[in-house]
Amino acid sequence: MSADKRKTMIEVVGLNKWFGQxxxxxxxxxVVRDGERIVICGPSGSGKSTLIRCINQLEHHxxxxxxxxxxxxxxxxxxxxxxxxxxxxxxxxxxxxxxITVLENCTLTPQLGLQMPKAEAEEIAMKHLTRxxxxxxxxxxxxxxxxxxxxxxxxxxxxxxQPKIMLFDEPTSALDPEMIKEVLDVxxxxxxxxxxxxxxxxxxxxxxxxxxEVIFMDQGEIVEAGAPESFFANPRYDRSQQFLAxxx
Amino acid sequence: MSDTLIFSPKPDRPAPAESVGLIGWLRGNxxxxxxxxxxxxxxxxxAFVVLSWVLNWAIFxxxxxxxxxxxxxxxxxxxxxxxxGVGVWFENMIYxxxxxxxxWRINLxxxxxxxxxxxxxxxxxxxxxxxxxxxxxxxxxxxxxxFLGGDKSILWTALISMSLTGFGWVWATAxxxxxxxxxxxxxxxxxxxxxxxxxxxxxxxxRGAAFVIFLVAVLLVNxxxxxxxxxxxxxxxxLTLVISGIGITFSLPAGILLALGRRSDMPVISxxxxxxxxxxxxxxxxxxLFMFNTMLPLFMPQGVEVDQLLRAIxxxxxxxxxxxxxxxxxxLQAIPKGQFEAAASLGLGYxxxxxxIVLPQALKIMIPTIVGNFIGLFKDTTLVxxxxxxxxxxxxxxxxxxxxxxxxxxxxxxxVTMIYFVFCFAMSSYSxxxxxxxxxxxxx
Numbered sequence: 001m002s003a004d005k006r007k008t009m010i011e012v013v014g015l016n017k018w019f020g021q022x023x024x025x026x027x028x029x030x031v032v033r034d035g036e037r038i039v040i041c042g043p044s045g046s047g048k049s050t051l052i053r054c055i056n057q058l059e060h061h062x063x064x065x066x067x068x069x070x071x072x073x074x075x076x077x078x079x080x081x082x083x084x085x086x087x088x089x090x091x092x093x094x095x096x097x098x099x100i101t102v103l104e105n106c107t108l109t110p111q112l113g114l115q116m117p118k119a120e121a122e123e124i125a126m127k128h129l130t131r132x133x134x135x136x137x138x139x140x141x142x143x144x145x146x147x148x149x150x151x152x153x154x155x156x157x158x159x160x161x162q163p164k165i166m167l168f169d170e171p172t173s174a175l176d177p178e179m180i181k182e183v184l185d186v187x188x189x190x191x192x193x194x195x196x197x198x199x200x201x202x203x204x205x206x207x208x209x210x211x212x213e214v215i216f217m218d219q220g221e222i223v224e225a226g227a228p229e230s231f232f233a234n235p236r237y238d239r240s241q242q243f244l245a246x247x248x
Numbered sequence: 249m250s251d252t253l254i255f256s257p258k259p260d261r262p263a264p265a266e267s268v269g270l271i272g273w274l275r276g277n278x279x280x281x282x283x284x285x286x287x288x289x290x291x292x293x294x295a296f297v298v299l300s301w302v303l304n305w306a307i308f309x310x311x312x313x314x315x316x317x318x319x320x321x322x323x324x325x326x327x328x329x330x331x332x333g334v335g336v337w338f339e340n341m342i343y344x345x346x347x348x349x350x351x352w353r354i355n356l357x358x359x360x361x362x363x364x365x366x367x368x369x370x371x372x373x374x375x376x377x378x379x380x381x382x383x384x385x386x387x388x389x390x391x392x393x394x395f396l397g398g399d400k401s402i403l404w405t406a407l408i409s410m411s412l413t414g415f416g417w418v419w420a421t422a423x424x425x426x427x428x429x430x431x432x433x434x435x436x437x438x439x440x441x442x443x444x445x446x447x448x449x450x451x452x453x454x455r456g457a458a459f460v461i462f463l464v465a466v467l468l469v470n471x472x473x474x475x476x477x478x479x480x481x482x483x484x485x486x487l488t489l490v491i492s493g494i495g496i497t498f499s500l501p502a503g504i505l506l507a508l509g510r511r512s513d514m515p516v517i518s519x520x521x522x523x524x525x526x527x528x529x530x531x532x533x534x535x536x537l538f539m540f541n542t543m544l545p546l547f548m549p550q551g552v553e554v555d556q557l558l559r560a561i562x563x564x565x566x567x568x569x570x571x572x573x574x575x576x577x578x579x580l581q582a583i584p585k586g587q588f589e590a591a592a593s594l595g596l597g598y599x600x601x602x603x604x605i606v607l608p609q610a611l612k613i614m615i616p617t618i619v620g621n622f623i624g625l626f627k628d629t630t631l632v633x634x635x636x637x638x639x640x641x642x643x644x645x646x647x648x649x650x651x652x653x654x655x656x657x658x659x660x661x662x663x664v665t666m667i668y669f670v671f672c673f674a675m676s677s678y679s680x681x682x683x684x685x686x687x688x689x690x691x692x
Contacts, residue, residue, distance in 0.1 A: 056592075
């Protein structure tokens with residue numbers, strides 16, 4: 001083991017998953033420590049999203065163990081809801097709840113899940129909305145906002161549950177170039193505050209700026225992992241070199 | 249290199265005069281080009297012909313005073329309507345054969361329902377959900393006593409008193425929330441000086457107050473003695489409203505549960521719900537009515553007799569629930585997977601996700617179809633005439649079988665048409681208003 005003394009937040013051991021006969025994740029091992037920022041990249045269909053969706057059990061795996069904060073995730077229900085409470089997630093398609101206002105999007109789950117009184121939930125929600133710069137739009141409905149604003153609301157919404165880890169599943173892939181930056185700025189700020197993050201993204205600039213480790217996946221396997229400087233400067237595998245040649 | 253150019257957008261100009269305003273609208277919609285103008289003129293002509301024909305028959309040529317149909321025919325022949333027959337029978341078309349001296353009970357029953365719902369439209373009232381639910385869940389006891397009357401057992405007395413208590417509580421809350429801004433429970437807690445007491449004590453005080461009102465209601469209800477009116481005297485619009493009202497209020501919650509059950513991960517529940525829905529959807533309503541009317545008594549133990557109206561209501565309810573279930577399921581299918589995933593990733597459970605995230609959206613999408621089903625159900629209740637219940641439609645037919653008004657069918661049917669139209673159009677416009685009110689930016 002490495003000499004790193006930081007607490008292990010997520011540990012994935014020997015993870016295997018199949019969609020029917022299709023083997024999507026093959027023997028994945030991954031350790032994420034407190035405050036670490038991991039960027040996962042790779043061609044589409046390589047299993048990146050599936051991997052992070054297994055961590056909060058939006059996808060169920062067949063083999064291997066996932067430990068969140070040292071607690072193993074029970075495959076059939078059990079503690080899944082507690083685990084999900086600790087792991088925030090941001091989706092490519094925002095997935096805000098369109099029938100309630102932006103503010104209510106951020107107060108609904110703390111009120112239901114954490115039994116928080118309404119006033120306190122609103123105070124916390126406004127704090128997070130202010131931090132992502134949407135406080136003045138709090139009473140609008142999600143679909144009245146631009147894509148970038150919606151994604152920032154989604155980040156604020158995840159933060160209201162006070163997660164210990166944030167998962168980002170291609171958070172900028174559905175956005176116009178001008179909006180990508182506003183979302184990345186929020187993510188960079190979050191990273192600088194010490195949030196433990198796993199991001200699936202093709203934004204190599206972001207990876208270079210904040211990542212502690214870049215993981216390159218292809219065909220369900222982790223091909224290589226390393227610090228961004230060494231990964232971008234000299235990828236060891238031909239597959240990683242080809243990929244970088246395309247996205248850089 | 250040259251200097252940086254500064255981009256300044258052109259100023260807005262007003263739209264051309266001929267494309268806005270009344271002239272613009274007329275030009276754009278009615279007289280856009282030659283075929284369009286011809287269609288407008290043709291359409292106006294058809295509307296004029298039909299309308300003038302109907303108005304001539306129903307109003308200008310109509311007979312308003314006569315003793316019998318013969319007299320009408322002698323005056324205007326068939327060129328005008330003969331309204332006196334409908335006038336004579338009108339009360340029967342509304343109340344059926346309900347004893348004339350007891351009709352006030354029906355009026356009172358519906359007046360209470362309207363009074364119960366009024367707070368839902370009062371702007372300052374907050375507990376609208378509770379009031380709406382109470383109208384659906386406890387009002388029926390009071391109404392059925394008004395309509396049915398008869399002896400009261402202890403349980404029946406308690407239920408009616410509870411209903412009366414609920415009515416008092418609804419209005420007390422509506423008034424206190426309008427004028428003081430607090431629900432009646434909070435007002436009572438304040439008056440008892442327990443504003444700072446813990447939650448359990450406060451709840452106890454509220455329940456105590458409700459119980460006192462309940463006791464008063466029991467004393468009141470005990471004094472009432474309404475004579476029994478058997479359901480076979482029920483009829484007309486009253487019967488139609490009872491059957492369709494119960495069918496509508498039952499079908500929505502039952503349909504929601506069936507739809508959720510059909511989509512359930514638990515195979516037994518899913519299979520049972522699917523079997524129920526498919527069974528009731530694949531049989532015509534008339535068949536179900538006949539089945540319940542003639543076959544149900546065969547399966548009942550000896551001596552147990554189920555009221556004929558009740559049989560019809562149960563049949564309509566089950567049929568409507570099966571249809572509603574498929575409508576709701578359509579709405580549930582339309583909710584993107586991402587909504588479920590987002591709710592799950594935030595740690596919400598099945599019921600929280602269903603009641604807070606999925607159903608509000610699904611029901612909203614399906615408002616036009618749901619209300620369409622309600623309207624359909626309202627009109628389908630005319631089929632109960634087949635098993636011998638005298639609903640509005642059957643009552644209208646009875647007019648033409650009266651010896652004085654023999655053969656008078658068109659006029660009562662015209663009147664029935666108008667009555668159905670008023671109710672259905674009211675439902676339809678309410679649904680459109682609801683859609684506009686619930687719009688949240690997705691809709692154009």
